[in-house]
Structure formats: C-alpha cells, structure tokens
Amino acid sequence: MSVLSSPHFHDEKVAYAYVEARIWPQGPVCPHCGGVDRIGLMGGKSTRVGLYKCYQCRKPFTVKIGTIFEDSKVPLRIWLQAMFLIAGSKKGISSNQLHRTLGVTLKTAWFMSHRIREAMRDGSPDMFGGNGGRVEVDETYIGYNPRVQKKPGKGGSAHKLRVVALIDRDSGAARSMPANSLVRDEVAQIVRANIAKEAKLTTDESRLYSAVGKEYASHDWTTHGRGEYVRGDVTTNTVEGFFSIFKRGMRGIYQHCHENHLHRYLAEFDFRYSNRVALGYNDADRADILLSGIVGKRLTYQTTRGAVA
Structure with a gap:
C-alpha cells in the first residue's frame, strides 16, 4: 500500500490526532497559559475539528x-x-x-x-566536532544577487550568492548558511560559531581558513590546485557532495532563489541531508x-x- 494512502493524509480528524500525538505526547497543553489540567475537547456540530478549551484561562485553542x-x-x-x-x-x-x-x-x-x-531550520546550539572528530568546511557560489547585477552574468563571482557549509563526519549532519562576503574574518566567525575547538578542521587550500585553522586541534587540507583530493582521511569530498545535491536542486527544481530566502532553502537541504537514508x-x-x-x-x-x- 502506498504511504500516501495513510489515513492522516485524507481524514481531517485523523490528521489532527496524528499531529497532536507528536506535539503533545503527554496530552494537550494550552498555548495561552501553559496549563495542562482542566482541558476539554469541545463538541457540537458547529465546532471545528480539533478544538479544545482551557478551563484555567477560559480560551479555546487547537494544536495549530x-x-x-x-x-x-x-x-x-x-x-x-x-x-x-x-x-x-x-x-x-x-x-x-x-x-x-x-x-x-x-x-x-x-x-x-x-x-x-x-x-x-535546526537552530541547534550544538557544536560540530565536539568529540574530536573531523569537520569538513567549504564555500561555494550560486545564482546571482540582483542588488549587485540586474541580470545573471556569464563569468566571475562578484554577482553571485555566497554559501558556507559544514559537514560533521561523525554524525553525518550538514549545516550551511549564507555569507555576505567570502572574506577571511566572516568565514572565521562562522567556523568559530559552529565548530568545537577539539575538532579536526578539514578544508581545501583556500587561504580563508589559514588563520582560524590554528585555533583547532588540527587543520588539514588538500591541494586541489595540484590535483590532490584525498590524502588518507583528509578530504572535502563529503561537503562537495552536499553542494552537488544543493546545486542540482536549486538549478533544476527551484531555478531561482532571492537572497532573502536563501537561508530557508539551505535549511531544507541541510534537513534532508542530515536525515538521509544512509543514516x-x-x-x-x-x-x-x-x-x-x-x-x-x-x-x-x-x-x-x-x-x-
């Protein structure tokens, strides 16, 4: 049977019960006063599905x-x-x-x-590489910024949107974010805010990471300019694989992304990558x-x- 044949995709009462079971595993919670006692499901033909009333603050609510x-x-x-x-x-x-x-x-x-x-969107304060594992970091350009250039250009990167991505090798999780400008100080701030000091930082030969890399347990890199992409367990192939999926989706499915929404598109690809079949x-x-x-x-x-x- 198709997964989309499940009752919660077709019956509104079942859909509410499905969401309530996951949002309120211990029972209904009033979003107005936070109460959990003296809450009742309202009945009646004119009452909308999933409507509760809190008899502490006297306000109705649903799980939505x-x-x-x-x-x-x-x-x-x-x-x-x-x-x-x-x-x-x-x-x-x-x-x-x-x-x-x-x-x-x-x-x-x-x-x-x-x-x-x-x-x-994750919003988790957890740092990558907290157990001393490897964290890959890389940056890329995508699309174009209409504030810089009205129409997409054929060459150069000045008009493109900038993205920095991190992959925690141990957990397999991805975390990516827009970057206003790919300069050393901004990239360093992103690295410090997301990677624990005991991590093994892994990048390519970009000079963006040369200074901040000294703050970590180790900083290893591959030199793509010499055709080196793997050296033992030192590689950025994982994060580049993430960028490959991201770019295929953005170019083939969404085709255009305004900079105001880029963080949400990145969150979408982070989410699926961090909860993929391989994990x-x-x-x-x-x-x-x-x-x-x-x-x-x-x-x-x-x-x-x-x-x-």
Missing part, C-alpha cells in the same frame, strides 16, 4: 496555535501531504508541482513551502522529524512577500 500552521485555511491533511512530499524529495519539489498535486493555488503552495522550510531514515521518518520542528516557528506572509523565489 503557535506553529507554522497557525491562521492557515489549508486543511491539516493537505499540510501533512505537503510536508511528506518536501521531506521526501531529495532535490526538492517546486511550488508549481505542489500547486498541481495538492490542488491549492500557486501562491498558497509557495507560502506553504516557505513555512515548511522554516520548520526545517537510517526513510521518508516517513523525515516527515515525523519535520513535525517536531513546527512549534514556535510561525512565518507570516508579510515576512516573505518582499521577495519572490
């Missing part, structure tokens, strides 16, 4: 309050379908495809996609992990409407 679903008119079962499709598509799925598949407007599909990407996760696992990130990450249309991706 305080999440990426808040104030959305899209049925929760459609949200779950969208989350499964985005979490399970290795290189992403376009808003046009979601619009056709889910039967929502293109504008709604685009906004849903960004809300789901917001839920994919023991399947599509359903990723969708469930994604659900655990929906709380406290509400994104309004006013935040996104300034730029079109």
Whole structure:
C-alpha cells in the first residue's frame, strides 16, 4: 500500500490526532497559559475539528496555535501531504508541482513551502566536532544577487550568492548558511560559531581558513590546485557532495532563489541531508522529524512577500 494512502493524509480528524500525538505526547497543553489540567475537547456540530478549551484561562485553542500552521485555511491533511512530499524529495519539489498535486493555488503552495522550510531550520546550539572528530568546511557560489547585477552574468563571482557549509563526519549532519562576503574574518566567525575547538578542521587550500585553522586541534587540507583530493582521511569530498545535491536542486527544481530566502532553502537541504537514508531514515521518518520542528516557528506572509523565489 502506498504511504500516501495513510489515513492522516485524507481524514481531517485523523490528521489532527496524528499531529497532536507528536506535539503533545503527554496530552494537550494550552498555548495561552501553559496549563495542562482542566482541558476539554469541545463538541457540537458547529465546532471545528480539533478544538479544545482551557478551563484555567477560559480560551479555546487547537494544536495549530503557535506553529507554522497557525491562521492557515489549508486543511491539516493537505499540510501533512505537503510536508511528506518536501521531506521526501531529495532535490526538492517546486511550488508549481505542489500547486498541481495538492490542488491549492500557486501562491498558497509557495507560502506553504516557505513555512515548511522554516520548520526545517535546526537552530541547534550544538557544536560540530565536539568529540574530536573531523569537520569538513567549504564555500561555494550560486545564482546571482540582483542588488549587485540586474541580470545573471556569464563569468566571475562578484554577482553571485555566497554559501558556507559544514559537514560533521561523525554524525553525518550538514549545516550551511549564507555569507555576505567570502572574506577571511566572516568565514572565521562562522567556523568559530559552529565548530568545537577539539575538532579536526578539514578544508581545501583556500587561504580563508589559514588563520582560524590554528585555533583547532588540527587543520588539514588538500591541494586541489595540484590535483590532490584525498590524502588518507583528509578530504572535502563529503561537503562537495552536499553542494552537488544543493546545486542540482536549486538549478533544476527551484531555478531561482532571492537572497532573502536563501537561508530557508539551505535549511531544507541541510534537513534532508542530515536525515538521509544512509543514516537510517526513510521518508516517513523525515516527515515525523519535520513535525517536531513546527512549534514556535510561525512565518507570516508579510515576512516573505518582499521577495519572490
């Protein structure tokens, strides 16, 4: 039977129960006062699905309050379908495809996609390489910045968007972020903020890392200019493999990304890479992990409407 035949993708009551079981594993929690006692499920023919009332603060609520679903008119079962499709598509799925598949407007599909990407954002304070393992770091350019150049150029990198990515070899997790400018000080700040001092820093021969590399247990690099890509366990092939997936998705699926949204697209590719099949996760696992990130990450249309991706 197809995974998409599961009841929570088709029945609204089951969809609410599915989300509640993962957001409230110990039972309903009032998002207004934080109460857990004296909460009742409201009934009646005119009562909407999943509506509770807290008899401590006297306010009604659903599991959607305080999440990426808040104030959305899209049925929760459609949200779950969208989350499964985005979490399970290795290189992403376009808003046009979601619009056709889910039967929502293109504008709604685009906004849903960004809300789901917001839920994919990690925000974890954990440092990579905390157990003394290797952490690969590399940088790349993609797309173009319309503030610098009105139309895409054929050569050079001055007009492109800049990205720095890190891969923790031990956990297999990826963490990438936009960089305003690939200069030594900015890259050093990114490295210091995300990699523990006991880690083995691994890069290519770029001079961006020569100074900050001295702050770590070791700094090893390969010299691509001489055709050296692997030396023992010293290589940046893993992070370059991540960039390969990212660029294929951005060029082949999304085709264009405004700089205002780049951090959310990066979060999407980080999420799927950090929860990939090679680490023991399947599509359903990723969708469930994604659900655990929906709380406290509400994104309004006013935040996104300034730029079109």
